[in-house]
Amino acid sequence: QTVVTQEPSFSVSPGGTVTLTCGLRSGSVSTNYYPSWYQQTPGQPPRTLVYSTDSRSSGVPDRFSGSILGNKAALTITGAQADDECDYYCVLYMGGGIWVFGGGTKLTVL
Amino acid sequence: EVQLVESGGGLVKPGGSLRLSCATSGFIFTSYNMNWVRQAPGKGLEWVSSISSSSAYIYYADSVKGRFTISRDNAKNSLYLQMDSLGAEDTAVYFCVKYAGGAVPGSGDVYFDHWGQGTLVTVSS
Numbered sequence: 672q673t674v675v676t677q678e679p680s681f682s683v684s685p686g687g688t689v690t691l692t693c694g695l696r697s698g699s700v701s702t703n704y705y706p707s708w709y710q711q712t713p714g715q716p717p718r719t720l721v722y723s724t725d726s727r728s729s730g731v732p733d734r735f736s737g738s739i740l741g742n743k744a745a746l747t748i749t750g751a752q753a754d755d756e757c758d759y760y761c762v763l764y765m766g767g768g769i770w771v772f773g774g775g776t777k778l779t780v781l
Numbered sequence: 782e783v784q785l786v787e788s789g790g791g792l793v794k795p796g797g798s799l800r801l802s803c804a805t806s807g808f809i810f811t812s813y814n815m816n817w818v819r820q821a822p823g824k825g826l827e828w829v830s831s832i833s834s835s836s837a838y839i840y841y842a843d844s845v846k847g848r849f850t851i852s853r854d855n856a857k858n859s860l861y862l863q864m865d866s867l868g869a870e871d872t873a874v875y876f877c878v879k880y881a882g883g884a885v886p887g888s889g890d891v892y893f894d895h896w897g898q899g900t901l902v903t904v905s906s
Contacts, residue, residue, distance in 0.1 A: 672843070705891035705892065707891070707892035707893070709826075709893075711826075716876055716896035716897065716898055716899060717826065717876075717893075717896055718896075719892060719893065719894055722881070722890060722891070722892035722894075723890060723891060723892065726890075728894070758825075760825060760826050762826070762828070762892075762893070764886065764887065764891050766887065767840070768831050768838060768839075768840030768885075768886045768887070769828075769840060769842075770816075770828040770831070770886075771828065772818075772825060772826040772827060772828060773825070774825045775825040775826070
């Protein structure tokens with residue numbers, strides 16, 4: 672069973688920079704998994720932030736950027752704002768039509 | 782504007798069945814792979830199932846394989862999820878999700894670009 676790992680929670684100061692990661696319990700995340708990142712506020716559906724590792728979705732500010740850091744996918748938020756406080760999910764495409772989401776990271780801005 | 786509107790959720794007893802629907806508009810439905818993703822209350826997202834544009838390729842998460850059936854009606858621009866043998870672990874908001882890259886997963890831009898608002902399924906006696 673494939674397990675995608677994310678930090679359960681993270682804190683960042685307003686104006687600060689935070690990097691959330693997305694890993695595999697067994698193995699390394701590479702661009703071949705097409706990591707994508709989604710932002711979800713309470714009661715709302717997810718919103719696409721980044722896809723194919725580092726491509727920003729339309730309308731997403733350039734404060735959000737994606738990359739591969741070591742053996743994980745990463746989402747970096749610079750100049751954190753109060754309304755960045757919400758949940759962030761990554762998903763990996765495993766091939767063969769199968770997707771696996773990470774458990775999500777609850778980001779606090781304080 | 783792409784719109785995905787789910788319906789069919791509700792309260793069902795354990796062991797029961799439910800059929801979810803997703804009405805779509807604003808894009809060429811016949812050209813895109815479609816998915817169901819669910820989210821249990823207070824929990825994370827879980828991919829459930831995927832169907833290619835022509836229905837030739839269908840995939841399920843292990844957690845629902847053999848119990849759920851995904852289908853689509855391209856004439857009606859609609860996606861469906863037949864859920865049988867429901868258990869408490871199936872309680873979740875079910876989202877209808879459009880694949881960005883085209884007809885089959887893994888082609889084009891590999892990600893989910895549009896999500897519906899979701900429909901809540903509660904399995905309880």
